Amino acid sequence: MADHYSNGSTNLDALKSSKLPIPPIPATHITTILKFRKLTRVPTDAASAYDAASNGAASAYDAVTKGPVAQNVADQSAKTVDELSNLSASRRTPSTPAATGQPLTHYHSFFSELLSWNNPRASAIAYLSVVAAIFSVRYFDMLRLGFKVTWMVLGAIVAAEAGGKAILNKGFATQLRPRKYYTVSKETLNTAIGDVHELVNFFVIEFQRILFAENVSVSALVAVGAFFAYYLVKIVPYWGLALIGTTLAFLGPLVYKTNREVIDAQIARANEIIGAQTAQLKTVAQQNTEKITQVTKEYVGEYTAKAQTLVGKATPASLQGEQHTNGHASTHANKSTLRDDDFPSAPKADFKTELAAPIEPVVPVTVKSGEQQPLLI
Structure with a gap:
């Protein structure tokens, strides 16, 4: 009966509907049962809340860790x-x-x-x-920032090591070493x-x-x-x-x-334009070169003809004949035989200078005051 009482109102209703005789329950027992129900209901609600919180946290963790x-x-x-x-892995020497x-x-x-x-x-x-x-x-300022981080880290480590040895006889850095x-x-x-x-x-x-x-x-x-x-x-x-x-x-x-397709198309078009312009420039340059060569040949021919005409005028036929005669005479003379008798003998005596009359010395003329100087004729 105690189990039926402790299970709540559902069990009491079942006992009432059963055909077994229900003995009277003392008032003290009823009070005790009510107090027991109040005492056991609170832990049941707390456990349910704890289970709900745990289930919610687990579901939230699953949603975070296993969500999309x-x-x-x-x-x-x-x-x-x-x-x-x-x-x-792409660091390979190219082929x-x-x-x-x-x-x-x-x-x-x-x-x-x-x-x-x-x-x-x-x-x-x-x-x-x-x-x-x-x-x-x-x-x-990376240099100053490096110095700052260095002194702060080393200062904290030194303080922890000294404090640990002073208090616990074990330094902090010693434990991490x-x-x-x-x-x-x-x-x-x-x-x-x-x-x-x-x-x-x-x-x-x-x-x-x-x-x-x-x-x-x-x-x-x-x-x-x-x-x-x-x-x-x-x-x-x-x-x-x-x-x-x-x-x-x-x-x-x-x-x-x-944008590979668009850029390649534009590059191909630019290459075509550049190729066409280059071909046109080559054609124009070749034509101009041929014209310049032809004109140069014409001018060279004209100036050559003029130069030949001027040279012909400067050397007339008379001069050419005289040069021909002199050349023939000199050639004939060179061919003739020369003898020593054809030339006079050279003088052997020394050259002497003969004076026609002796030269008289010049006597200075003294001129007195008041007289006229003689005129030299």
């Missing part, structure tokens, strides 16, 4: 990890060598894959990272040095390929960029130029990839 948003985030994270792995025949570096394929946006999430992460680095250098300090292995260092070597050679080789116009389009594009940078540097700071260059380097291939 969480599933989308997990999918995007998995795809991002896969694309980063693909980008890292096509340079124009000189020497092999290129594996960073050629890496940057080609990065800027081609074949892995869009990895390319977007790289672009945002470079932009964030540019703004960090521009708006934050590893059993063996971390070191860089030789293989890791060699790999890092090899990557740096490949990266430096990438920039050196690309500079020479652009300088010697291995790819004319790329060299022309760099020349145009340098031309605009020459004028922009007067009004745009260096960090602005770096931001513009990074944006063009990353977003230029993306724009071309998304």
Whole structure:
């Protein structure tokens, strides 16, 4: 009977409807039963509320972790990890060598894959990272920030270590200290040095390929960029130029990839126009060259005829005959035999100078005062 009483009003109604005789219940028992019901009802409600709260939290956690948003985030994270792995695996030496025949570096394929946006999430992460680095250098004093972080971290560690030893005889840094300090292995260092070597050679080789116009389009594009940078540097700071260059380097291939058909059609049309203009210029130049050559030949012929006429007038037939006679006489004279008797003998005596009369000395004439000087005739 106690079990029936303790189960509530439902059991009492069942006992009333049964055919068994129901003994009278003392008033004290009824009071005790009511008090017991009041006492047991509160924990039952609290447990139900706790269970409901637990079920609600579990359902909310499931909705957050297993809902469409969480599933989308997990999918995007998995795809991002896969694309980063693909980008890292793309570092291979290209099969096509340079124009000189020497092999290129594996960073050629890496940057080609990065800027081609074949892995869009990895390319977007790289672009945002470079932009964030540019703004960090521009708006934050990285050197002072590094010093500030250093003294704050070391100060906190020293204070925790000293306080722990003073209070608990165990320092905080001592508890976190590893059993063996971390070191860089030789293989890791060699790999890092090899990557740096490949990266430096990438920039050196690309500079020479652009300088010697291995790819004319790329060299022309760099020349145009340098031309605009020459004028922009007067009004745009260096960090602005770096931001513009990074944006063009990353977003230029993306724009071309998304509008490949339109851009290729415009490029083909431009090539046709340029080819037609070039052919026309070649034809006009060839015609002008032929005309100039013909006119030059005519002028040269006229001036040659005039020159021959002038030379003919300057050498008349009489002069030509005289020259012919003199030439014949001299030739005949040279052919004749000359003898010593034909020439007079040379004088053998010395040359003497004979005077007709002796020369008298000149006597100076003294002129007295008051007399006239004689006239010399």
